[in-house]
Amino acid sequence: MVLESLLPASRNKPLARKSYAKLPTILDVPNLIKVQLDSFQRFQEDGLKHLLGEISPIRDLTGNRLELSFVAYEFREPRPGHSEQECHERDQTYSAPLYVKVRLLVKDTGEIKEQDLFFGDIPLMTEKGTFITSGAERVVVSQLLRSPGVYFTAEEDPVSGRRLCQAKLIPTRGAWLEFETSNRDVVSAKIDGKRKIPITTLLRGIGYGSDNELLKLYAKDIDTSEHDYIKTTMEREPLIRDEREALLDIYKKLHPGEMPSLDNARKLIKNLFFDAARYDLGNVGRYKLNKRLGVNVSLKERTLTKEDIIEIVRRILLINNGQDHSDDIDHLGNRRIRTVGELVQTQFRIGFLRLEQVVRERMSIIGTEAVTPSALVNIRPIVAAVREFFGGSQLSQFMDQTNPLAELTHKRRLSAMGPGGLSRERAGFEVRDVHFSHYGRICPIETPEGPNIGLIGSLATYSIINEYGFIETPYRKVHREISSKDAHLAGRSVTSDVLDEKKSVIVKEGTVISPDVAARLAKMRQRKIKVVPFVSDEIIYLPADEEDKYTIAQANAPLDENNQFKEKRIEARQADGYILEVPEKIELMDVSPKQVVSVATALTPFLEHNDANRALMGANMQRQAVPLLRPQAPLVATGMETEAAKHSRQVVFAKNAGIVTELSGYVDDKLNTKYRLIITRDDGNTDTYELMKFVRTNQGTCINQRPLVEKGEKIKAGQLLADSSATEDGELALGQNVTVAFMSWEGYNFEDAIILSSRMVEEDMFTSIHINKHEVEARDTKLGPEEITRDIPNVGEESLRELDEDGIIRVGAEVHPDDTLVGKITPKGETELSAEEKLLRAIFGEKAREVKDTSLRVPHGEWGKVINVKVYTRKDSRNGGDDLPAGVNQWVQVWIAQKRRVSVGDKLAGRHGNKGVISIIAPKEDMPFLPDGTPVDIILDPIGVPSRMNIGQVLETHLGWAAQILGFRALTPVFDGANDIAIEDALCRAWIVQQSGAVDPNPGKDAQPFKQDVATAWVNSQGYDGKAIFDETRRGQARETSLRLWLETLNIPARNLAAGELERVVEKVNAEGRFAPPTYGKVILHDGRTGVPFDQPVTVGNIYMMKLIHLVEDKVHARSTGPYSLITQQPLGGKAQFGGQRFGEMEVWALEAYGAANNLQEMLTIKSDDVTGRAKAYESIIKGDDILQPGVPESFKVLVKELQSLGLALEVINEEETTIAPAEETMKEPFKLDAGLKESEEPRWREEEDVRD
Structure with missing residues (x-):
């Protein structure tokens, strides 16, 4: 089965995509991993x-x-x-x-x-x-x-009720400077969090020594205010009146206990703020400071200047006086990307x-x-x-390499944590919340659900990062003027008279420029002509703080053929406000509706119909989808699938045109099997593309590239050459298109559980390949070198049958838990030899030395087929080996592939956050079936839809049903997809095709699955216009006709009903609950077990489901006996340790409540830490005897030891009043660390001791 994937993918042409998008593509999606590539290149070229x-x-x-x-x-x-x-x-x-x-x-x-x-x-x-x-x-x-720069915040003083300003000056490197205003009008500063210094003292210290100089600096700001901040602050320090006194005062406060001198004080201030070696604002800090303070200092000046400090104080005074605004620290204009x-x-x-x-x-x-x-x-x-x-x-x-989308999203991830960032514990609600400045920059949907919510985000689809690290998003410019020589001048309305050189009017205000007039204007001297505002194709990228100044229309604002706004009032946004604005005031327009969201979110069709919480889960779960053996692109897609696959770099595109001259596997000089595709270009040179075959990812999933071209085929530049494991025809393909019914079925889909048809298992629809890597090293030990060999002590030939002569498993072998992969022996510590052993040593030499078996074996719970083995051997003078770490002589790697079919307990999910666990895989013949006898593939719980408010899955189901019957693949982008009328029309066409018997049971290659002429003829025979049904331009026609036809099939005359009356009759018939109109996408299903129809029509359609990486096989675990904890002698916990299930305090209460004393005693003794009791119980089970009375648990002995460590001499006495453990004995008895280990097991500490010897 696995080998099928080596063959070229199917040559059948995929179904055509039918787009429901209403807006044209203005701007292509940028390179989605540019943020990583450009940044590292900048580091290599400029950073170093x-x-x-x-x-x-x-x-x-x-x-x-x-x-x-x-x-x-x-x-x-x-x-x-x-x-x-x-x-x-x-x-x-x-x-x-x-x-x-x-x-x-x-x-x-x-x-x-x-x-x-x-x-x-x-x-x-x-x-x-x-x-x-x-x-x-x-x-x-x-x-x-947070970006370096200055930040002003204003908080209401609880005493006076006034808004008082505080400021922080944050450099890239150096001392922080904080300013604050008290309710007594004193403005003070703190340097690096030390003692407060009045702001007047600081200003005197940087060269504004006299009172007059200080008052002159802020004369304007003082005049307009009720509060004299500068005077009040000066009065606070009456003894400091010049620069010298100020410098000495600052030195005393920063270095208390030292004798200040004027030179030292001057040097201190210089070092703190004006020395490039100790203080650096960075490019960004200087840029932000210039912008916020309105100063014009060179960007190369990366230390503070006196003007900066003066301007900061001025802003504080203005904010205190209500003449300037404070800053929003969560605004993306104040947060940057490193x-x-x-x-x-x-x-x-x-x-x-x-x-x-x-x-x-x-x-x-x-x-x-x-x-x-x-x-x-x-x-x-x-x-x-x-x-x-x-x-x-x-x-x-x-x-995260689970699938191509997971890779791509990880590279575009943003984290507010890390060095210099926030921590989960300290981060409040505000910093995690969605902010209006995130629009088009950070996705408001995609973020984790746990404690990291809001701290980890994802870049929006079109966002880029500028040279200063601020996120920019693109907008189209709205022009009110156009050049007289512009080719698009004709057809535009002018807003003022257009004059020629002689000042005579060529075009009057309000008239439209004809092509003749446009040609005449083009011949004249070039100038700007004022016209009705129109949206140009000129794109500008704006950071968040720049954007706040503009009024911006949404991407879906209706435009006419001249790109002028159709409506008199346009929905627009300005900073954090949403307004209706006249076209004359609109300055920019969004480039695409999907620019708001990230790549993963943009892959969810009908996103706008889903609750945000479920949309978040849907975006996150697509990253957890396992690549399947037979990938299928979604029947209902959004158009982002191609972009995601392309930028994940897992699909292969032709760099140049040419002819495929080779497409085969080959063995390289190191005996590795590889696969390549060679294209010979027109100039005779060749391009070689290495294909990845069954490569293990970080998460154990499989990358397997499949060629889509054949030898001898002509190739164009940019053509798709090979698909990957989670792509089909260059589109992301994370799941399968399955026929779904929303209904309850014997309670098996209670609480979001999923019922699956056995067809999914038989046809390997949700089968995935998982690869595990195991490795072993043969090292030099103090007792001699370890050896990789087939000659392993006390191991039968049966266990070694798949090993080669060197003791290494062969490629292609089927392996199960505890099978030997690589035979390895390690020298054991020498003991005193008996006479017989000395004789054997004398006869056979070193061979008779004692060794122990340290072979690499398949871990518990793993199985599969060995797909690759690599052996590396240390270089020596005789052979050209490999560079291995010191002390390692040989290193063997073994890769095991598993083909995992879908099973009960696996987690499936759609793209709308509709997740569930498979509760039963029912025989396909028992599944509910459609009127034509087709059983459904999957049954979902209808109760899971209304409370979750993810209606997108229902719309996808409907559109998928129509697409499946009519033979197209729908493309419905986020916020610009199919509306209800389009979906109803598609459903109605599908119903007509079914009713007319036009479904083709055996469509030819590349043919559509129904005969349109048959359907058209049937509609005509019923007295309606068959052509109009399939005419996409006649919206609602198919809906109306099919509703009339449906009523007529129920013997209700409908031909002459008016539109409103038709709707009323349809609703009335539907309310009876026996029949559903074609617009509802419901079907009468029959019970697969009895053949009896269900009592109500059921929503049936086609939905895209993914198998997530949370597979039951990785989680299911059982243990009979195994390792025990050294101290408590209780079984270890967890699958990785081959541990048991903890029977904890609450479980004990449950058995106590039932009075199950014997069960409880077993649980707490022989099944846990009664060392002698469990050994005897095992023996009794083997011999078939009765199990004897349990003994004293080891944990009780540990408790006794703990009490003895407190100085309490305890005696343990049983019911017969005989002493079990006298105090003196328990005190003397050494603590046995290796108690309870099986004979074959050596305690680890003893092993290490041997090695040290």
Whole structure:
């Protein structure tokens, strides 16, 4: 079955997509992983250059002996054997060596020494936007955090009731400066959270020493106010009247206990705010400061200026006086994204600063004669910083690779947590909430459900990140003027008279420009002509703070053929307000309705009909869908499926045109089986595409690329060449299209449970492939080397039948729990040899040494087929082996594939948050069947729809039903999809096709599944217009005709009924509950077991269902005996430890309530921690004897020990008043750590002791 996937995908052409979108595509979806690729490229090109410039040159402590400069750097090619694929297979890091040209100047002699120094292997980003570290793909998530800059907040004072301003000045690096206003009109500042300093003191300290200078600075702001903040603050410090006193006062408050001097005080202020080495606003901080304060300081000036501080105080006074507004800290204009490049750069800075210290220290030790750059530079701090980031940072995450969508979403994820960010515990409601500035930037739907809700988000579909790290979204410009030479001038209405050079009127105000007039204007001198506002195709990208100034229309505002607004009042938004506005005041328009949501959310059809909570679950669960053996693209799609598949980089497109000349598997020079597709271009050169076959992902799912072309086929540039495991024809295909009925069935779908037909199992519709990797190393131990061999002690030949002569499992072998995969023996510790053993040793040499079996075996609960084996052997002088870690002689990897069919307990879900667990897989012959005898595939609970308010699933069911019968694939984008009339028309056409017998049981290849001429003829024979039914432009025609025909089939005359009367009669008949009109998408179903029809029509249709990664096989677990905890001797917990089920306190109460004393005693003793009792019970069961009375549980003995540790000498006496454990004995008795282990098991601590010897 697995081998089928090696063949090219089906050559049948897919059904055509029928789009229900009403709006044209204005802007293509941008490259969805650009955020990762561009950022890392910026780091490689500019970030490192900036860092090296920041610490270069490094001078020795005296400053006049040595000077070390970093002149240039380059990334060299990755080392041989370190390609992406090889790093995956061999658990290595995909990286490139960084070399830096270092120049050393010896100042005494003027000698210059230059060297290219190796600065460590730096992880490289793959073209998919990921990193490969230790063989695993990782993603660096972008961080959303408060931007550097100044923030003003105003809070109401509880005493005076006035709104008083506070401000925070946050640099990228350096001391924070906080300002606050008291209700007594005193404005003060805090430097790095230390003691308050009156603002007048701070201003005097930076050069505005006299009272006059201070009052002159804010003369205007004081005049207009009832409160004199500056005067009041000056009066608070009557002794400080000039710059000198102010500087000394600031020094005393920041360094209490030290003797201040004027020079030290001046130096302190300079170091705090005006020294580039200690204070850095960064590009972003300077940009934000300029914007907020209205100053015009160069962006290269990254320290504070005196003007900045003066302006900050001015804003505080204005806000206090109600003449300026405070800032919203949750606004996206004040929150920025730190992308992967910036995060890596920050980590590098830490490494470089440590390096700088090391170089300085070495400069003071080494003499100038022998010194070289390599003697000074130690790269360990840099290597450690990089390793720490990629291996341990909260933002460097193990990639979610369940399916292509999960990959893509992970790369576009935003996290407010991480270093310098928020924590789950501290984050309040406001920061988690959806903000109006998220529109078109961050998806309001896609976020986790747990404690991270609102802290982790996803970029919206069209959003991009600008150079400062702010999220921008695109808009179309609305123009009120047009060039006289513009080709689109004809047909526009002018809003003022158009004059020629002689000032005579060519076009009067309010008239439309004809093509002749437009041609005449084009010949004249170019100028702007005022016209009725129209929406242009000019796109601008705006950050959130810029956008607030504009009035923006929605993407679906109706436009005429000249792109002018049709309506007199347009729904628009302005900052956080939603208004109806005249077209003259509209300045911008959204580019697409889906620009509000993320990729995963945009994959949900009829999203607008779902409650937000369920939409959130739907978006999140699509990321958990397992790639299936036979992927199917959804019958009802949104159009984002193609984009998601393309940008996930899992489907293969042709780079150039040409002819397919090779499509086959081959064995490379390292004996690995690989698959490739070669296209010979027109110029004779070739393009080779390596295809991935049964590659394991991080989550154990399978990537399997299937070619869609054949040898000899002509290919165009950009053509789709190969599909992946979760795509079909280049569209994302996460699930299956199944026939669904919404009804209850014997109570099996109680509480969202799902009833599935056995057809789904038989036809492998929800079958998925899962791959597990197992590995073993043969190491050198102190007692000798471990050996991989077939010769394993005390193991029968039957267990070794699938191993080759080296003791390694063969590819293709079926394996089950506890089967040997790789035979391995480890030397045991030597004991005193008997005479016989000495004789054997003398005869057979070392062979008779005692070894123990440490073979790699299939873990409990796993099974499957071995699909690949790799053996790596240490290099030596005789053979060209592999580079292995120290102490490892051989390393074997085994991959096992499982083909998992869908089973009871698996979790299925739709795209609307409609999830459930399979409760029964019923025989297909027992499932309810349609009038034509087709059994339904799946039964869902109708009670699950109204309370969840995810009506999208019902609309999808209806449209899917029509699409299935009429033979098309629907495309209904979010917020711009099929409306109720379109769906009803489609349902009615499907009903007519069925009634007319036009369904073709054997449609030819690429033919539609019904005969339209037969359906048309049948409608005509009933006296209606058959052609009009299938005319898409005649909305509602199919609906009306089919309703009349339906009533006539029930012998109710309907031909002459007026439209309103028709609706009333249809409702009346429907209310009787025996028959449903065609618009309802309901069918009379028959019980598969009895053949009797159900008493009411049932909603039946086609729905897209996915199998999620929460598979029952990973969770189901049983144990008879197994490992026990060393201290308590109770069974361990959890499937991974082969543990038991905990019979806890509440379960004990339940048995107590029933008075089940014997059951309870068994549970708490021989089934748990009565060591001797359980051994005897096992023996009794084997021998068929009665089980003896339980003994004392080990946990009771632990309690006795704990009490003894408190100094209480306890005696344990039973009912017969005989002492079970006298105090003296229990005190003397050594605690047995290895009690209760099976004979074959060695306690771990003893093993380690042996190894140490």
